[in-house]
Amino acid sequence: MIKIINLTKKYKIKTGNFRYSDFYALDNISTIFKENIINGITGSSGSGKTTLANIISGYDRDYSGEVLYDNSQEKKYDYIRYVFQDPYISLNMVKTVEWHIMTASELNNVDIESSIKKFESTRLDYDDYRSKYVNTLSGGEMQKLAFTIAIIPDPKYIVLDEAFSMLDPINLFYMLSLLKSIRKTISVIYIDHDINRVAFASDYIYILNKGRIIEENDTDTIMNKPENEYTKKLIEYSPDYKKRI
Numbered sequence: 294m295i296k297i298i299n300l301t302k303k304y305k306i307k308t309g310n311f312r313y314s315d316f317y318a319l320d321n322i323s324t325i326f327k328e329n330i331i332n333g334i335t336g337s338s339g340s341g342k343t344t345l346a347n348i349i350s351g352y353d354r355d356y357s358g359e360v361l362y363d364n365s366q367e368k369k370y371d372y373i374r375y376v377f378q379d380p381y382i383s384l385n386m387v388k389t390v391e392w393h394i395m396t397a398s399e400l401n402n403v404d405i406e407s408s409i410k411k412f413e414s415t416r417l418d419y420d421d422y423r424s425k426y427v428n429t430l431s432g433g434e435m436q437k438l439a440f441t442i443a444i445i446p447d448p449k450y451i452v453l454d455e456a457f458s459m460l461d462p463i464n465l466f467y468m469l470s471l472l473k474s475i476r477k478t479i480s481v482i483y484i485d486h487d488i489n490r491v492a493f494a495s496d497y498i499y500i501l502n503k504g505r506i507i508e509e510n511d512t513d514t515i516m517n518k519p520e521n522e523y524t525k526k527l528i529e530y531s532p533d534y535k536k537r538i
């Protein structure tokens with residue numbers, strides 16, 4: 294279980310000559326991200342989703358408040374893995390798919406066969422892709438490879454920050470279904486600015502607005518009986534063919 298207590302991330306913003314003001318990207322938030330489910334986080338652009346992902350994954354340690362992993366401030370090496378929206382960050386463009394799968398397997402002491410199975414669970418055929426260089430893959434294929442590498446060590450949690458943003462609806466459906474099938478072994482924190490996609494994938498939803506969790510609840514309650522006006526607006530404005538302008 295990941296627990297955050299009074300988590301605050303503050304930036305100093307320059308407002309003039311020698312004048313600064315505080316900007317709270319995360320403003321005193323406390324919650325729990327449960328195990329064995331898909332925890333969905335959504336909210337508008339700039340609401341703090343990536344800031345939160347960076348902190349809980351351990352990439353950003355400059356914050357106040359606490360992040361506890363199974364009630365401890367320290368987390369084991371393979372406790373949590375992070376998949377960024379931009380696959381260029383985690384992949385080596387001049388290496389092959391095979392190099393990535395082999396390297397991730399060796400580094401994590403995982404047998405290659407099981408890593409290949411994970412690659413193929415994303416609906417890409419290993420023999421077709423193994424000798425391809427990453428810089429020849431499509432954006433969606435790169436995102437699938439980045440996802441595979443993150444799940445190779447079987448982490449307890451995986452954080453996906455808009456990690457499937459380059460996939461077409463059919464491949465997105467497959468990947469979200471894959472998340473549902475692995476959530477009992479790898480708990481998921483799924484971040485997406487589209488509330489419909491989050492609702493499709495998640496068991497439980499957190500709504501972020503201006504650095505605060507303004508509402509959290511199980512998916513059906515959030516979508517059918519939202520309490521907060523901002524949540525209602527997110528649902529209302531989400532693209533829907535029947536409401537087209």
Ligand SMILES: Nc1ncnc2c1ncn2[C@@H]1O[C@H](COP(=O)(O)OP(=O)(O)OP(=O)(O)O)[C@@H](O)[C@H]1O
Pocket residue numbers: 304316318336337338339340341342343344345486
């Ligand atoms: N280095 C920084 N200095 C000042 N402000 C920052 C810095 N990094 C992020 N912010 C601000 O923090 C807020 C939260 O940013 P964050 O990237 O977490 O938003 P987000 O919800 O992930 O947005 P998006 O969906 O657009 O990616 C934004 O208003 C952003 O401008």
